[in-house]
């Protein structure tokens with residue numbers, strides 16, 4: 362199986378965006394063991410569907426990526442894409458100035474730190490300019506969120522971001538078509554591995570919140586692993602059907 366793995370924050374809060382640093386340390390050891398190939402996101406689709414391979418992605422660009430994740434990944438030479446929200450760089454993840462009741466408000470990396478990560482080989486992607494629900498925006502605002510994010514990242518770090526992550530996984534055909542004007546690849550929160558053919562601007566991912574317990578990632582390829590993903594995907598679909606208000610992370 363090929364899959365794109367999603368992380369957000371490495372902290373001990375137990376929130377839906379959090380993986381504990383100690384758990385991540387063990388996962389990195391497994392990812393570096395050779396059981397699966399860890400490749401840049403841009404290379405993953407070129408591998409045969411039967412390949413056991415993953416691409417690592419981190420959303421939001423928390424300061425704890427700089428402090429915890431980056432050194433561990435560099436040590437194992439594991440490639441990663443970090444999705445940055447230019448309008449919040451150096452601030453925190455209170456999107457739109459509103460703190461979430463469900464996830465901790467934490468500092469985000471600043472441009473100096475992001476520039477150093479680029480020098481160390483981290484790929485920066487865009488996570489829109491201010492982290493809105495994209496499907497709720499008119500065309501002009503949508504273009505500003507998508508194109509503006511890429512422009513800021515280029516101006517501040519020199520890197521031409523070619524990958525975008527839609528906040529809250531909120532995208533539709535109009536959003537994907539707009540994103541194609543700036544980006545080669547787009548990632549969602551649809552919980553599954555990659556099929557043989559995928560829309561490059563609407564790629565599914567596996568949120569590591571659902572694989573955060575010891576041994577879960579390491580069960581890769583087993584019937585138990587496939588069964589767990591299927592159950593999680595069904596539960597998520599049910600929850601999003603039942604949800605009456607927006608929110609999430």
Ligand SMILES: [Zn+2]
Pocket residue numbers: 420421488492528529610
């Ligand atoms: Zn996000």
